[in-house]
Each structure stands twice: as C-alpha cells, then as structure tokens.
Amino acid sequence: MLTTDFPAGSPCWIDLGSPDISATARFYADVFGWVFHEVPETGGYGFLQLNGRTVGAIGNLDQGARSAWTTYFRTDDVDATVKAAEQAGATVRVPPTDVMQAGRFAALTDPLGAEFAVWQAGDTKGLDVVSEDGTLVWSELHTSGPDVAFAFYEKLFGWRVENFEPSPGMTYRVVSTAEGDQQDASFGGIAPTMSPEQPSAWTPYFAASDVDTVIARATAAGGSVLMPAADVENVGRLAWLADPNGAPFALIKGEPRQS
Secondary structure: OOOOOOOOOOEEEEEEEEOOHHHHHHHHHHHHOOEEEEOOOOOOOEEEEEOOEEEEEEEEOOOOOOOOEEEEEEOOOHHHHHHHHHHOOOEEEEEEEEEOOOEEEEEEEOOOOOEEEEEEEOOOOOOOOOOOOOOEEEEEEEEOOHHHHHHHHHHHHOOEEEEEEEEOOEEEEEEEOOOOOOOOOEEEEEEEOOOOOOOOEEEEEEEOOOHHHHHHHHHHOOOEEEEEEEEEOOOEEEEEEEOOOOOEEEEEEEOOOOO
C-alpha cells in the first residue's frame, strides 16, 4: 500500500504538464475538489491541494510534448540513479537539478519509451497525502515489454514482483519496494499495452469511493472515458479516463484486503 513514508523506489510525487494550466486546474477541481496554488517565480507551476494537503502539481507543457501525468520515484541519490539508468538504456530528458531547498530531481525515459522522474528529498519528502479518496493510490506501467521493463526498474530500484492473473492468459505484475513485507510494500503494477498504438507510459490511479459518480463529474467537465467502469475480481471497481487535454488517469475503489 502506498504511504507517505516514501521508501526508496516508491512513487512520491506526481505532476501534470498542461497547455492551459488554469483550465486544467478547473477540470480537476470539478472532478476531485482539488484547489490549485501557483508557486511564485516558477513560471506557472503550482500545487494541487485537497483540504489543504498537496496531492499533485500542474506545470506548463514542454513544447512538442503530449499532456500526461509524470510519476516521480524516491531515490536517496539522484545522480547515482540517473547514471545507473543511462547504463541500463534509459534516456535523460532533464539532468539532475536542484529545486531550491525542496529537493533534487531528474526526468528520464525508460528503454521502452515510458517517461518517469526521480526525486531526492530535501525539505519536501513527497505528497502530503496518498491512498485516501481523491488522492494517488496506485501507479501502473503499461509497456510493450513487461519483462524488459521490470528488469530495468528492478536494477534501478530493487523492486520485487508478484505475478497476478486477473483474467486467463493475462499476467499482471504487482511491484513493491525492496524492503518490508512484500504485500504491504506494493504500490503499483506492470501490464502489457492494451493495443499496439498505446505508448508505454505510467498512469496514476486515484482512489474513489464512488467510481461512477467521479466519472459523471469528469465527463460533465469535458473529460472522456477511455475504459468504462468495471468490477475486477480480487481488485475492485476501476475505470480509465482522460482529461480535456488527453492526459490519461484512472480511478479505483479497491476491494477490502483479505486476511
């Protein structure tokens, strides 16, 4: 389960590149009740907050890029992680960079084309809240080569994997951080892309106590449904959506854990 302890290798931050920050902030306010607070002297970058606690951020979209959520993974040494990632076939999009006193980050693309970032905490450890309604609860990689992708991240972060078969013939890899009870330390999954046209990418899942109501709010605000709400045995009820700029995100109401 994702927690704000943020051990090494776990998702600790998410942000969204948008061509229109104000309009995007209004969309997510309508969907989740998030409030946008611009950070001074950042060129528009700002925090998304729920009840005063940061759940993500929005910034300007890089020229030529598609709007998408970026998942940041915690590391104790950004520079060493970037060096290891390059040696394993990754591409560096943004080299290790200090973010004032908050921390140090870098942005990368894995060998199969999925973009992600790494974060070395300074004053900011990560998001203020996760795994609650309207916040990040799961991170999922859809990739053209699940075995290759897991091998890359295993080398980078020491992740562990447990295979799960949600339907006959489909293997879903549940990943967890290197330390602690493996089930308790799980935070996401790796699955094949759903079509040849789907790019390899990380997608955030937000917890929703009522998935269908959130879908209704999203579509009313200009979003679209990529995968309708469905109940998945031993998982819960989930759906995939896209915001008005096409950035995918998912919703999940998880089933209670079986003891």
